[in-house]
Amino acid sequence: PSHDNAAVLGEGQGPGHPGRNFTERDLLVWQRDTERMVVLGARIFHSGDELGSTIAVSCDMCHPDGSNTHPETYPKFQVQTKKMALLRDMINWCIENPLEGEKIDPDGEAMKALEAYIYWSNRNSKLDPGRH
Numbered sequence: 001p002s003h004d005n006a007a008v009l010g011e012g013q014g015p016g017h018p019g020r021n022f023t024e025r026d027l028l029v030w031q032r033d034t035e036r037m038v039v040l041g042a043r044i045f046h047s048g049d050e051l052g053s054t055i056a057v058s059c060d061m062c063h064p065d066g067s068n069t070h071p072e073t074y075p076k077f078q079v080q081t082k083k084m085a086l087l088r089d090m091i092n093w094c095i096e097n098p099l100e101g102e103k104i105d106p107d108g109e110a111m112k113a114l115e116a117y118i119y120w121s122n123r124n125s126k127l128d129p130g131r132h
Helices: 024-045 087-096 109-121
Strands: 002-004 021-023 076-078 083-085
Touching (some): 024 109, 083 087
Antiparallel strands (some): 076 083
């Protein structure tokens, strides 16, 4: 049976809207895949080798447990890059600069996993795009 997700999806999606009703299976698949990506992201985040660091440094050395990453503030103008940046842009900037590694594919599974872990680690932060 479908679940009425109107409270999650907001106003304007009346009964019968294809984005309103999800099955138990849909919710379980999404939850499991999200958890899988968060776990993968945590593994990558805490491993200089998986990040491609040439100096044995991982993200958690500057950002323990995903702290001080502020994903809720992206997109924003980023002083390090001197342009508007998404969270994935800053992840790659960190990999290339402090970690002295090679950029990862912005659309690849590793980047999605890192973003999933960072967002999960900051899941109770108020969204405030553009804030520094």
